[in-house]
Amino acid sequence: MGQKLRGVWVIAKKDTGIYYFKAPVLIFGLVFPFFLFLAFAIGRDISPLFLFPGIIGITLFFTASSVGPIIMPWETRMKTLERLLSCPVSIQSILLGDILAGFLFGIIISLVPLLFGLLGFGLTINNLAIFILGILFSSFCFSSLGVLLSSPPTDNPSNIMMLSNLVRLPIMFISGIFIPIEELPVAGKIIANFSPLTYTVDLLRYVFQGVSYYSVTRNVLMLILFLIIFLVSGMKLHKRNLAKRL
């Protein structure tokens, strides 16, 4: 167990050193959420209390899920994967390391809009424990989604980037960010259920505004459910496609 955790940590450290600075990660993990933020906020007269759960949610969603998609295709292309697989680390540890890298990236970058809100807009955290819990599970969940998206055995990172944006953009629009869930039509409310981001943003509303559409328990449980689905299917698919990468 200790050896396994060490492996996960070493892999994550490797990923932070190499992949945080790759163009697709910087573009879709930093620049893209920043412009979304501008598009979302500028010229609209909405209260920061409504604004910030959405902004922090989007940032966390895009940053945490932007590292995973490029690692496996990149390692396949650069022919570094086989050497890694022949080390005493399992594929599960490798994938968990990749997930951990995205997880940390998501949290660190999301601190930026958070501090912005706390210091500049008088945002207050009403329930720190739930805030931390929500951020941790959300980041873990989104990062696992990123790794799941990289499971097709291609060696072309841009193909996977395309796929992941194809998946992530619609998710963003159905998550009750631009229009709160309670104001959505019935169909919109139903569709919103299928996005993990819905629960993150709803949790953040609870934390900052004190009100939420779903209960805190339901939000956390749904995040955990999505996390398990992404994690298990990601591990399965990667394992199945591994030989095709060599």
Place this chain on the structure above:
Amino acid sequence: MAWAIEVKNLTKYYGKLLAVDHISFQVKEGELFGFLGPNGAGKTTTQRILTGVIEANDGDAEIMGYNIQKDAFNAKSIMGIVPELANPYIDLSAWDNLMLMGQLYGISREKRNEKATLFLKMFELYERRNQKVKTFSKGMKQRLLLSMALISEPRILFLDEPTNGLDVQSARFIRNLIGELNGEGVTVFLTTHNLEEANQLCHRIAIIDHGKIATIDSPQNLRRAFQKMQSVEIGFATPFDRIDLLEKLIGVSKVKKMGDKFRLYTEAPSRVVYELTNFVRDNSLKFTTLNTLGPSLEEVFVKITEEHIGWDYEK
């Protein structure tokens, strides 16, 4: 006798393609074992299974007593590996690549630093240790890969064509090193296309062809066994294509046209040379070349793999 590698009935399919076909063999501890075969024979596939990178469809492999599928962690911990097509991380420095490997193998910081310094100096990379591997030549990358394989002080090395594409000096350097490591007791599983390399280095050689082991023996024995397969090569000054006449000569077991020459296989080359000179005189022919060829390891290899003759060559 404990085996360093014990392979039983190992089988690998890629879809319908049978890449490794129920192979079995053993490698002794301390042995330098050569793995030879033509392109696509299944060498890399075998090494990938033995190093736990891919899973076999059938059969078992034990490395120093550890089952590679059931006990992968322990098995992998004692191996050093240079895959056929592999690169260090080009975005990391040589030093960081070594540290990464050391950490993955659970080597303590002190030991990591000591070994990394040792190998970087030995492989003449120490001056460039802090540069990104992006800037390295192919030979430098290959030397770094070898350092990465050695940093965990493996008891067994798996090398898949480690000298492929290197200049004469680098290849020689690596060859010498392999010999030295083996001298210190490290078991080596060496896949190579270089028959001279195999001949010089290996205690025993396995020849694999179409996923099957055709033969395993020492280089000397392989050559000796093929003593019966010596040949005489003759080239005529004038056009000549009566293979049937050459086949009738005493002592000739087979004739093959090779370009503008003929190769007459025989157990008794001197007898065939005698017969040939008579033949040439009697038929008023002229020859341009007449050579006897002993079986080099290359010919043994070609013979085994081209004609698919397996163990029965001895009979």
